[in-house]
Amino acid sequence: MRIAVTAMGKDLDADLDPRFxxxxxxxxxxxxxxxxxxxxxxxxxxxxxxxxxxxxxxLADKKVDVLLTGHCGxxxxxxxxxxxxxxxxxxxxxxxxALESFNRTEVKFASSPNVxxxx
Amino acid sequence: xxxxxxxxxxxxxxxxxxxSLASVLGPAGQLLDCDVEEPNCHIFMNxxxxxxxxxxxxxxxxxxxxxxxxxxxxxxxxxxxxxxxGDEVMTFPEMCHGCGGCTLLCPEDAITEGVRALGVLExxxxxxxxxxxxxxxxxxxxxxxxxxxxxxxxxxxxxxxxDAPPGxxxxxxxTVKGADFIILVTEPTxxxxxxxxxxxxxxxxLGVPMGVILNRADIGTRDVQHYCDEQGLPxxxxxxxxxxxxxxxxxxxxxxxxxxxxxxxxxxxxNGIRDLAFQPxxxxxxxxx
Amino acid sequence: MxxxxxxxxxxxxxxxxxxxSFxxxxxxCVIADCDVDAADLHLLxxxxxxxEEAFHGGVKxxxxxxxxxxxxxxxxxxxxxxxxxxxxxxxLSCEGCSVCFHVCPSxxxxxxxxxxxxxxxxxxxxxxxxxxELRPGxxxxxxxxxxxxxxxxxxxxxxxKTLVLVDGAPGVGCPVISSVTGADHVVVVTEPTLSGMHDMxxxxxxxxxxxxxxxxxxxxxxxxxEMGQRIQQWCLEKQTPVLGLIPYDAAVTKAMVHGRxxxxxxxxxxxxxxxxxxxxxxxxxxx
Numbered sequence: 001m002r003i004a005v006t007a008m009g010k011d012l013d014a015d016l017d018p019r020f021x022x023x024x025x026x027x028x029x030x031x032x033x034x035x036x037x038x039x040x041x042x043x044x045x046x047x048x049x050x051x052x053x054x055x056x057x058x059l060a061d062k063k064v065d066v067l068l069t070g071h072c073g074x075x076x077x078x079x080x081x082x083x084x085x086x087x088x089x090x091x092x093x094x095x096x097x098a099l100e101s102f103n104r105t106e107v108k109f110a111s112s113p114n115v116x117x118x119x
Numbered sequence: 120x121x122x123x124x125x126x127x128x129x130x131x132x133x134x135x136x137x138x139s140l141a142s143v144l145g146p147a148g149q150l151l152d153c154d155v156e157e158p159n160c161h162i163f164m165n166x167x168x169x170x171x172x173x174x175x176x177x178x179x180x181x182x183x184x185x186x187x188x189x190x191x192x193x194x195x196x197x198x199x200x201x202x203x204x205g206d207e208v209m210t211f212p213e214m215c216h217g218c219g220g221c222t223l224l225c226p227e228d229a230i231t232e233g234v235r236a237l238g239v240l241e242x243x244x245x246x247x248x249x250x251x252x253x254x255x256x257x258x259x260x261x262x263x264x265x266x267x268x269x270x271x272x273x274x275x276x277x278x279x280x281x282d283a284p285p286g287x288x289x290x291x292x293x294t295v296k297g298a299d300f301i302i303l304v305t306e307p308t309x310x311x312x313x314x315x316x317x318x319x320x321x322x323x324x325l326g327v328p329m330g331v332i333l334n335r336a337d338i339g340t341r342d343v344q345h346y347c348d349e350q351g352l353p354x355x356x357x358x359x360x361x362x363x364x365x366x367x368x369x370x371x372x373x374x375x376x377x378x379x380x381x382x383x384x385x386x387x388x389x390n391g392i393r394d395l396a397f398q399p400x401x402x403x404x405x406x407x408x
Numbered sequence: 409m410x411x412x413x414x415x416x417x418x419x420x421x422x423x424x425x426x427x428x429s430f431x432x433x434x435x436x437c438v439i440a441d442c443d444v445d446a447a448d449l450h451l452l453x454x455x456x457x458x459x460e461e462a463f464h465g466g467v468k469x470x471x472x473x474x475x476x477x478x479x480x481x482x483x484x485x486x487x488x489x490x491x492x493x494x495x496x497x498x499x500l501s502c503e504g505c506s507v508c509f510h511v512c513p514s515x516x517x518x519x520x521x522x523x524x525x526x527x528x529x530x531x532x533x534x535x536x537x538x539x540x541e542l543r544p545g546x547x548x549x550x551x552x553x554x555x556x557x558x559x560x561x562x563x564x565x566x567x568x569k570t571l572v573l574v575d576g577a578p579g580v581g582c583p584v585i586s587s588v589t590g591a592d593h594v595v596v597v598t599e600p601t602l603s604g605m606h607d608m609x610x611x612x613x614x615x616x617x618x619x620x621x622x623x624x625x626x627x628x629x630x631x632x633x634e635m636g637q638r639i640q641q642w643c644l645e646k647q648t649p650v651l652g653l654i655p656y657d658a659a660v661t662k663a664m665v666h667g668r669x670x671x672x673x674x675x676x677x678x679x680x681x682x683x684x685x686x687x688x689x690x691x692x693x694x695x
Contacts, residue, residue: 022558048466048504048551050199050214057193060204075199075211082204115590127446129578130420134603156579157417157607197466197506218505219487257613260550260582285419285578286445288548292500309664310424314446321544324500338661362631369632371602 002036003029003102004059004085005095006069010038012096018070021052027095028062031103037062052076059085068098068107077113089114121279122392123298125322127314129285131304132334132358137282138163139374143385145247149277152252153266153294154284155238161252162371164245171241174253174268175234176217176261181208185229192221192230217264237265242272249277263293270294278389287314287321295322300396301329302355307339312346319350328396329353335360353395356388409564410693411557411572413442413591417611418604419578421597422627425660426682427575428452428669431534433686437571439532440560441539442553442587444525449575452669455530455537463540463552465524466504469497475516482508482517500545525552529559536563550586553577557587580614588615593693594622595651600629600636608639612648623649623692625685628656649692652685654678 006023008015012033017023026039039058044051052072056079059067067080068088080087088107091098101107124137138160141150152160161168179192179201186208193202200215201208212235222230238255253269255262262284273279283294295301303318305311315331322329331347336357347354358364358381367377375382414430416423428449431439441449469490471482476495483491486508490501497508499522509517524547527540538559540552560572576587588594594615598608608624615622624643629636636653643650655677663673671679 046464047199048197048549050211053199053202053209053211053214057202057204075214078211079202079204079209082207082209084205128419128448129416129446130418156581157603157610159418159603159606162602162606195506195510197504216503216505217487218503218507219485220505220507220510223485223507224510255581257580257610258585258617260585262581286548287544288445288542288546288583289500290581292545296501308661309451309667310448313448313451317446317544324545338658340665365631368603369599369601369635 001031001066002062002064003031003066003068003099004062004064005029005098007095011035012094012099014095016068016070016091016093016095016098018092020067020069020072020076021055023055023069026059028064029099031099033096033099050075053079056080056083059083066102068102071115072110072113073115074113077110120300120393120396121273121281121298122300122302123281123283123295124302124304125283125291125295125318126285126304127287127316127318128305128311131306131311132332133285133304134159134163134282135334135368135374136302136304136332137280139381139385140280140389141248142373142375143382143389144278144280147278149249149251149272149274149279150245151269151272151279151281153269153281155253155255155262155265155269156284158252158254160282161250163373164248164250166243166245166250168241168243168250170243171239174237174240174265176215176237176264177219177232178212178215178217178235179210179221179230180233181210182229182231183208185227187227189226191224191226195220195224216261237261240265240268249274262290266290266293270297287317291321292325295327296325298327300392301327302332303329304332304334305343306335307333307341307343311339312342315343315346319352330355330392330395333357355391356384409561409570409572411561411574411591412593412595412689412693413574413576413588414595414597415576415584415587415611416578416597417580417607418598421599421604422660423597424448424575425664425669426597426625426627427573428534429671429682430686430689431573432669432672433683434571434573436535436569437573438536438538438560438563438567438569439534440556440572440574441537442556442574442583443577444540444542444552444556445548445577445583447539447541450539452664452667453532453534453537454667455528455532455539457528457530459529461527462523463525463527463555464521465547465549465551466522467506467519468499468502468504468522469506469508470518470520471495471497472516472518475514477514477516479513481511481513485511527552527555527559529563535569536567538563548583550582553583553586580610584611584614588620589618591620594620595625595689596622597625597627598639599627600632600639602635605635605639605642612646623651623689625651625654627654629653630655651688651692652681654681654685
């Protein structure tokens with residue numbers, strides 16, 4: 001199972017980044033905490049529009065199964081849905097803590113976007 | 120001849136000037152309201168609008184049976200309006216800028232163009248004056264394509280007055296581009312001067328002759344006059360603050376009705392603009408009653 | 409953290425002057441000037457720039473004349489009329505769609521990152537301030553507005569402030585949409601004129617479409633009290649709270665000329681009205 005976590009840094013002790021489309025990094029991890037890949041999201045941070053959509057595509061191309069983040073707008077949500085990626089929202093703390101929530105099956109999975117559209 | 124009325128700062132009197140010019144032109148004139156986000160000219164001109172057309176932006180529609188999943192559409196789109204996710208091509212019509220790139224470049228000809236409604240274009244007459252305006256659908260982000268549609272109604276044999284949106288960004292440029300003269304309306308306050316500078320800088324690149332009208336000319340300082348002197352910008356007219364005019368405006372009354380002494384001033388203004396824009400073959404304008 | 413956005417629909421109703429007065433009364437907030445096209449708040453806030461960055465909005469095409477064979481495929485494909493007869497791209501018209509780049513058989517088109525403006529983090533007379541300047545003529549897509557708002561939110565974290573006051577743009581297009589989405593409350597400043605009422609309705613329609621609580625202020629109301637009444641009546645029917653009415657007063661302009669907001673400049677009727685409105689706004693947004 002491949003889990004993507006939006007992060008402010010490159011390791012498990014980094015703070016979770018509450019944003020999805022313009023998150024600083026995506027950490028692709030296994031449930032046991034081993035880091036498969038660290039993706040630098042700076043191209044999207046600077047995108048004029050559609051950051052959430054492009055971020056969704058990145059995760060789809062990386063064959064991610066689950067996303068753990070803070071919030072997710074409607075375009076990003078549609079994209080992730082189309083890719084079959086489950087969207088966990090309202091997470092906070094560090095990447096490690098988010099993963100622990102997931103392993104304890106405490107994560108709230110969104111059935112719709114939890115913020116309005118934004119650039 | 121095409122005269123655009125713009126301003127950096129909102130609320131300085133663009134619509135007042137545009138509708139005044141249009142009403143003194145009479146049958147020789149056209150008024151195009153290109154402030155499509157908040158069109159106000161109709162409030163003062165009271166046109167009879169006989170035509171209403173929905174203006175659309177072309178957006179991609181994909182025939183998945185022809186799609187080879189190559190992903191070219193998403194690769195060329197700069198606006199994230201179309202992309203390949205897994206086995207499906209997703210489109211986001213509200214992100215689309217209507218550039219036609221995906222449609223043109225799809226190797227399988229799998230993309231055709233549908234529409235996204237931008238707003239409406241309405242036209243008619245306000246007495247003898249031809250009237251056209253665009254009204255952007257609320258929630259629609261892009262105004263330039265609707266503005267361009269309104270401008271297609273320019274008749275070269277008439278004198279066209281265009282009311283521009285406030286500011287100095289792309290909707291304003293889309294409106295004033297191609298005009299023979301640009302009037303910049305401002306007020307004598309620090310905000311008015313600051314935004315006038317921005318507007319001048321924005322439209323200077325177009326190389327169109329400009330002039331300034333100072334509205335509520337006595338409420339602030341003389342800094343705008345000094346700026347116009349420095350820049351060699353003609354100060355075309357000063358309109359003093361006048362409570363009667365303000366009250367008339369509040370009711371939706373044309374300036375030239377609330378204060379008929381201004382009719383002649385606006386006729387003179389039109390002739391002055393013709394001189395500044397070098398239109399030697401046009402006849403001077405006569406005041407219409 | 410609470411975010412209040414002040415917009416107007418119609419320009420010139422007094423949104424920036426009021427935002428400045430509110431910031432002064434709030435004593436403890438971060439201000440964001442999201443009217444990036446014609447930013448004026450700094451004229452009253454006197455910001456000292458602490459940090460400045462360039463803002464790139466997209467790309468612009470340019471044609472390398474040494475490679476261009478003048479085949480015309482780009483001109484045919486460009487839907488924005490941005491390429492001249494002698495194959496020069498007009499940056500003011502170029503939408504950055506890159507179609508010309510893709511259709512050119514000679515690789516003569518270069519896409520350059522477009523410098524659209526600059527944004528600033530400053531310390532102002534009213535507190536921490538984020539503001540920006542769009543380069544004149546550039547596209548105001550909303551991205552710069554979003555950036556300013558995000559930075560303002562980040563600043564609340566860093567500075568311990570809990571309120572962001574946003575000065576929005578006129579109209580109902582891109583930059584306004586970008587100013588209001590996700591806000592806690594939007595205030596629409598209007599004036600007692602037919603134009604003011606028309607534009608206020610569209611602005612409210614936009615805000616309510618995003619399910620954001622909104623309220624209205626009628627500025628310069630004594631210019632046309634009957635019109636002011638009509639607006640109040642309409643707001644009552646639509647259950648949109650009217651925070652208050654402010655009389656027209658030359659003091660506002662006088663204060664502006666002195667680089668001040670009116671509530672710090674004098675103690676007359678206007679200032680009293682604004683203070684009462686501020687109290688109302690606080691209670692509206694605390695419930």
